[in-house]
Amino acid sequence: MSEIITTYALSKRYGDRAVVEDVDLHVPEGCVYGFLGPNGSGKSTTMKMLLSLVRPTSGEITLMGRPVVPQTRHELLAHVGSLIEAPPAYLHLTGGENLRLVQRLLGLDETQVQAAARTVRLQDQLDKKVRDYSLGMKQRLGIAMALARRPRLLVLDEPTNGLDPAGIEEIRELLRALADDGVTVMVSSHLLGEIDRTANVLGIIDGGRLIFQGTREELLTRTTPDVLVDTFDPDRALALSRTRQANRASRVGDSVRVPGLDPDGTARLVRELVGAGVGVHGVRRREQSLEDVFIDLTGGGRTL
Ligand SMILES: Nc1ncnc2c1ncn2[C@@H]1O[C@H](COP(=O)(O)OP(=O)(O)OP(=O)(O)O)[C@@H](O)[C@H]1O
Ligand SMILES: [Mg+2]
Incomplete structure (x- = not known):
């Protein structure tokens, strides 16, 4: 072209x-x-x-x-x-x-x-x-x-x-x-x-x-999506996610959102939560917005 x-x-x-x-x-x-x-x-x-x-x-x-x-x-x-x-x-x-x-x-x-x-x-x-x-x-x-x-x-x-x-x-x-x-x-x-x-x-x-x-498609593949973990014990799940995986984890309703997790990281997190006795009943990949990608590209802390 x-x-x-x-x-x-x-x-x-x-x-x-x-x-x-x-x-x-x-x-x-x-x-x-x-x-x-x-x-x-x-x-x-x-x-x-x-x-x-x-x-x-x-x-x-x-x-x-x-x-x-x-x-x-x-x-x-x-x-x-x-x-x-x-x-x-x-x-x-x-x-x-x-x-x-x-x-x-x-x-x-x-x-x-x-x-x-x-x-x-x-x-x-x-x-x-x-x-x-x-x-x-x-x-x-x-x-x-x-x-x-x-x-x-x-x-x-x-x-x-x-x-x-x-x-x-x-x-x-x-x-x-x-x-x-x-x-x-x-x-x-x-x-x-x-x-x-x-x-x-x-x-x-x-x-x-x-x-x-x-x-746009190339942009979306440049970053790893966030993961939402549905759990029976969101408080403990959040505390554990923060210490083990990501200090940017946050609570979303009864779920915990962990930013930028690849498949290996997701598997590790679920293993650790279950190992610590936190019941996990769902793991979802969050649809990424271009805003999320931009924040990733600029190393966080900046918004478009
Ligand atoms: N004539 C100039 N002399 C000195 N600095 C300038 C001049 N023109 C632009 N700048 C500076 O260059 C930088 C880029 O400005 P520019 O206007 O290209 O940004 P922009 O992306 O178009 O921003 P905006 O979204 O506000 O329109 C700014 O920090 C601006 O202050
Ligand atoms: Mg301008």
């Missing part, structure tokens, strides 16, 4: 502080790439480097198979639409007027901006001033402005930020529809739940370093 974005050791330093370090992105063409990381982890900086809005300190960027250098930059970025931080529209103009500005600026024809407005389902709201739009409508207008040029790649920095659940779902549906149309979408978020099911490839950045890249 060809890659629409590839970076090699992409890095950015501000003074002596590294905010993005040795990031090797591999974004396959046609996917929705979810770029996840906590606040301040370097998502926006990385995306701005991809768009030539921030100059990398070192490293290389290849878009659509061609290195981004001064001679190719303009031509390559003509195929890229983006929405970085706040929606770029003029508030005192209507949605339609904003789109016409983009149309003139980029020399597009009318049908292109109309199609973009339909894609984000704003075609009936174009006579309204943007100041009277909801946040979700503003985000959708921003995406329409990015889409008008019919990009091969769309780079969206936290498009669901501040939206209510219905607004988030609308953006999700829109991203899926775009991917079905063959547009590659790179979308960032600091909330796993917002894009995990929309994205088919995930990149996770923490402290400027890419700590995971791959499919």
